[in-house]
Amino acid sequence: MTTTKTDPDQPREPLSSDVPDPTAVPDGLLEVTSLRGEFWRRLRKNKLAVAGMIILGLIIFAAVFANVIARQPTAGFFPSEVREGPSWRHWFGTDLLGRDIFARTVHGARFSLIVGASVVSVSLLIGLTIGGLAGYFGGWIDTLLSRLIDVWLGFPYLVGALIIVVSLGGGKFALVAALSTFGWVTIARLFRGSVIAIRDSEYVEAARALGAGNGRILLRHVLPNAVTPTLVYAFALVGTTIISEAALSFLGFGVQEPETSWGLMIARSQSQMLAGHAHMVLFPSLALTMTVLGFILLGDGLRDSLDPRLR
């Protein structure tokens, strides 16, 4: 007849959902979906972000399966097939040396993504460290590092990168090094700001009260919580890095033949545009644009769906 669900005599009875009552109040658990679920839901609703995801999905797919998709050789000289327009055999046509542009474009995706990812990884490593130390410890460390960042920011990005590439003698590693040298700065700035906001949080104080040292606090409490805006930026940074690489290669200071860089492809083919072989410029340009667009769209979408204020 009657059921008493809980007995007030038991002060410590777990307020759990073991009671078969279907309308039982959940044991303190809220209706909220997980943070991750919430995040995906909002992301999916953002049309532009979805578009970005699709584009990037394609690009990444191409990069990963480049060898499967594009069987044609990307290097070599094929005099008989020089400057052909798009056809069934060469979907994007061929370039000055008769190489299949489709294959080169697809492999270019792989190249760009690798460069982008490498640069951003190194930049993150440097930027998070410097920004983190500056933000967390404050005082003279912060002053010193912040001035360092300010000075560094003063350097013109491309010109600086260019100089470094040249002095390092060119090639892939030089490229990555050069772009990383300038990529870490904004990351450091951003992260420093987040860290400053977080370092005074009560849960950080709680960790200190528990006896945690600075290292533990930094790595387990500050970093995971402060890193989000920086990660979003890093995402977009991949896109801009790809463009920068293309620019450098276009100018002749990046990689050299026979590397498949979109920038390089555009550079070599631009003279051909007016000669009626626009396809040689068109496809790598399109690929470049789409890739960067994808990163930007997705980056914006990420930022919007992670922003708690837009709830």
Added chain:
Amino acid sequence: MSDVRVETTPTTPPGEHLLEVEDLAVSFFTDTGVVTAVDGVSFSLDAGRTLAIVGESGSGKTVSTQAMMGLIPKPPGKIMRGTAKFRGRDLLTISDEEMRKIRGREIAMIFQEPLTALNPVHRVGSQIVEMIRSHEEVSKKEARQRAIELLKTVGIPQPDKRVDNYPHEFSGGMRQRAMIAMALALNPAILIADEPTTALDVTVQAQILELLKGLQEEFGMGLIMITHDLGVVAQISDEILVMYAGRMVERGDPEDVFYKPQHPYTWGLLGSIPRVLEEELTDERLVNIPGMPPSLQRVPPGCPFHPRCTFRFEPCDTERPELLQRGHHEDACFLEQDEKEAGRADILHLGTKPTPKPKSKPPSVARKAGTRS
């Protein structure tokens, strides 16, 4: 206070309450579901009287009055049903324009955080002046005079100097007084105070409550006090409405509600308060209402309190209890009167009637071993 009142306001039709809210229901349609914030609330208010709406978070007490004042964002909020008649006119159906005329002028609101009403970048005086002049045709000079008078009425010392201060130059209590001054500027018929003293130190709280009571008497306003603090309620209310999960749970005079509460939730609420009065100082544990308030997206069927109620029995999870009238004292609970008295006696040790056998097993409050001084 200089009382140049432009007489365009309608008076209450005879026989009607100043404010009458009937079966008000408000829901919010969000991405994650429908939030039933208020589900059938009715109350009335007359001039010079104080109604206290009591509840914890999520009880719907704030949303009710906000809905009445047209302050609910219409998507995602929606007024599902009900009327809110102020001087005979239903506030829920009038136009935005007309609502704006009423807001501030005939019905004023004050909040927990004064800075929601006081713009930090403008001087306090000019905000009051602006408010007066937006509703009435008076000169700046005259409005300023009134502002100074108001500040004086609410007990701010040196009002002629303070009128030119910015809000941040006031302390918390003073800011609250300034907000009250602004609310009173146009001599409203009703003042709605939403947790006005929660953020204040207790000594300041006492001052503000005295002030409100005094002003109410002086101006003959109706006062709706929204709070979770039963002490505040005991002090100033003429009528109390207890809300839970968007519904009314008990309603009555202070004597009824405090000394003869009828609803198990009210018992729990009263029992949870640590007492400071000596006679009550035993080693009782505080009454523990098990569980948590429900999510307003999934209000339990039947009585919303039933999952946490130690007295629940058959109808509680299927039928929805409405406020049952017992004279002026009403409650929404299916228990019989004698069961209620027994339950109340057990939980709160109030009342002296012998306990007849109740339907459900009465809880006993565990006694703490040892003494607390």
Added chain:
Amino acid sequence: MTDIATTPQAAPSRSGTPLVEVRNLKKYFPILEGIVFKKEVGRVHAVDDVSFDIYEGETLGLVGETGCGKTTTGRLILRLLEPTSGTIKFEGEDISEFDTNALRPLRRKMQIIFQDPFASLDPRMTVGSIIGEPLDIHRLADGDQKLRRTQELMEMVGLNPDRHNRYPHEFSGGMRQRIGVARALAVEPKLIVCDEPVSALDVSIQAQILNLLDDLQKELGLTYLFIAHDLSVVRHVSDRVAVMYLGKIVEIATGRELYTDTRHPYSGALLSAIPKADPVVARSTKRILLTGDVPSPVNPPSGCRFHPRCPVANERPEERLPVCSTQEPPLASMDGDHVAACHFPLPPKTGADLSGMNLAGGAPRDDEVPVKPKTARKTSPRKTTGKTTARKAASGARTASRAGKKTAAKPAGKTTSSRARKSPPGAR
């Protein structure tokens, strides 16, 4: 009247050394101004010469309004802040000057529960990791053992142990507070500083948590320093209560004594101001209404800090004010361990309704001073957290009282902790 501000408090009813001994504790936060070179233009006297003991197994309540320094005191005892001067002894050992390394083993013996159940838990850690973190830090358990211990703790505080993989935001306020309690218990401390542990919770949930704390104390033999602004809550949980005002302790008494034998006018006013949840009593009680707001701890009044608002002093101003405004009253014994700092304490056995007293407050004092906001920066070294304490304290105070005005400068910043807002420690 014996001056016990400098002598150890006599404790005839207790044996042995107190668990915590605080003597002449002071904490000042500098207020700095200037763009490039900061110079100190004032100080927030958050805690100003405070002495008391905490005995093992008891609950000492620390109560007061904004700016009284109770939260700062709690932080100082835990050495989350460094004292400006004075001594803190824990288990007989002077810990006032310990550095981080020396403090680490102490962290096992004293812990803290925070006010804000939302801010005090790392939102990115699972409940299990939050509770297990102290076990990691002090290497108390690992692997399976750690999980078991974590679940044990969860059960102890009334949480379902299967939920250890959930995140804090999935729990309601009361439950999150329980997580905080479990975390504090993980190291098996002797002393727990409860910093407004229920202020941010709904009344019915408050009751649950207070009952829980009570049970745990009995079961584990804990000692509590219970900090709150709500005197009824403090009264309910504490064995003894210390009332603070503007950085000073004004009265220490058992709960019963504080109510039935109130000696300090401020305690009386505080008790009288509490709205009683009883209509008849609430409306018939004559209330002592203090005038004005709590002054700023930046420039406290001279002599007895309470004198500008004190109904007793202002009742006979010619006779009393000269004393009260110039001499600081020592914390003196009223009756055994019951101490109060007042030149004209209330007569014995004055109930808190003070109805027997004619204590009409003086005319509203005209001492509101227009203020200029000042910025404040902490300067305490990294190893102890000054952090928002100073910044918020000073910005909360935001007052530089004009030189020459001796009476209380009214603060212009926010004054109090609300239920859901964390209040700056220094500004209490």
